[in-house]
Amino acid sequence: MIPLDCRQTREELVAFDHGELSEQLSNAVRDHLSRCAACQLAHSQDLQILQMLEREPRPLASREFLQGAVAAARRDAAVARQHQKRTWFAGAGVLAAGLLAGALVFKLIATDDDRDIIANLDVLDSLALLKDADPGNESALVLELAKAAPDETLETLLGAGAGEDY
């Protein structure tokens, strides 16, 4: 058994009283306590204080506390739902305003050529075809569209050199 000095013993008393020391270390603490009056007194007083803490009257929850806590949680949930709803509407509003503003700006600054490009975009036709495609058969349709697309469109869409990989 390793003999402990006063400082080591005091440090270990916390774990000793909590029953968290190894058998060997517990024996070492006991051994020191049996030989050292100062540590013995300190330990005894620690235990008295712990007993006092145990016996001290504690504030308990009132009868209404449970209902109050549950009601507070309900209110909180309702507020959170409302907040979520407001956030969603605000987001949708911002998006709609952005789209509207974009459309207005486009209308103001777009040239006739730009309008022609938009109106003749093949991709819009393709999207319309995709929308009408049989469910589950979209991939076949995409392949068909890709084959039918003019080379320059493919190059534009896939970037330079992509055509070679095809």
Added chain:
Amino acid sequence: MLDLQAGDLSAFERIVEEYQDFVHHLVYRFTGRREGVEDLAQEVFLRIYRARDRYRPEARFRTWLFRIAYNLCINTTKSRRLRRTGSLDTPIGGDAALGDVIENPDVEAPLVVLERNEVFGRLREALSTLPPQQRAAMTLYQYRAMSLREIADVMSTSEKAVKSLLARARENLREKMRPYLGASGVQESADAAENF
């Protein structure tokens, strides 16, 4: 807790019911005062409710709950800079030793009650002067079912730091409560250890 995560509010009710006294005591001890305990305890449960989706079953629920209470109380203590005011907690005065108060059966009952109240008053005063972390460590340590490791988890610190906090807290309390403590011997100390 898993039921609560699934949206079952009655699960929350069960949690409050089971832990309400516990949380009241923790809050009282953590903050070192009785005033406002109920409000803070309610805030603890509200935070549990709000954080329900963040709870992971790997963590022990009790540790998680205590951590929420601990963080709330530490922050509240810091922000309010709690100061003790003259109140019911204020000790009456006197110099009876605890051993006499608790163990002497010949003392008349009202006197025992008075002296005991005085000792508890001193104890509360001594506790309230401890740094918040020492006070919290002492409070959690009191729950024998909590290991030092679990206390460390609640306080987001190491086991070694907890031991050190507790050793200093005990030393401080011993110093402040000295007039009320009996000079017991080894046998008495061993008996007390068994009772603790």
